[in-house]
Amino acid sequence: MTFNTGRGPVDIEFSLALPRDAIGIPLVRRVLGEALRSLGVTESCVSDVLLATSEACANAVRHGGPAERYRVTVAIGEGRCEVRIIDCGHGLNTIPRQYPPGDAEHGRGILIMQSVVDEISFDITPGRGTTVRLSKELSWDEDAVARFLTLDRQLAAV
Template identity: 30%
Template structure:
């Protein structure tokens, strides 16, 4: 059995915990190990926070167009959870979408992408080819609780 969901969210701070809670609830219901669920939820939180902060075209003033939204898609299939967060902003720097900035220890910002890399098994930072925007995809091999109702072991 697989579980798939997709959210179209406004670029507002309140949307980030909504996506996180949906992921955590899905993982708990499916029977995914809580430590894995937590790691994925932190990675999702960072990706969504980046979409909220950087995912719009600031030159247009965000006047109700697509730049006010971002998309979260997740699926749990077999032993893998795959998550994608896509926005309509300027995207990653041309020719360097995989470059992850290393934040200094005392910096307040700049650690999110690095944290996603540390928490997930596979990560890809790229740009959408149509309509622009950044895409962050990551996946992780899941462990199941002993009493997991959806485990495919």
């Protein structure tokens, strides 16, 4: 569902440049989560986007060296949320096709991301970094529709 505020569909874009340290992941979750919630996205949908984004950020922190920073860009519009996590690391060698054994300490992140978003892609350039693109169709709280319709009427009256 796309909301029209009188000036076209809701379209929000932002970018965060973060230190390649786990301390930035809660910041990404907070900013992205509040943006989605303020638009009236369901909590279930927000949780899915945040889980996938957290996993991708954790991979950038873990594998994004030697660079000291990574970047997260977000575009919300046309009823979708697209998140890109960009690092300047050495790049992944392979994408796992199945979950690792139960006693493995690593290797589940990509499969978790695949299970909660509609689309995931990887642009991997060995020696230059990885861009993970996550895309999810947004679902809306019922009161979000009423809130945007009221906003439409208020803007039309101005």
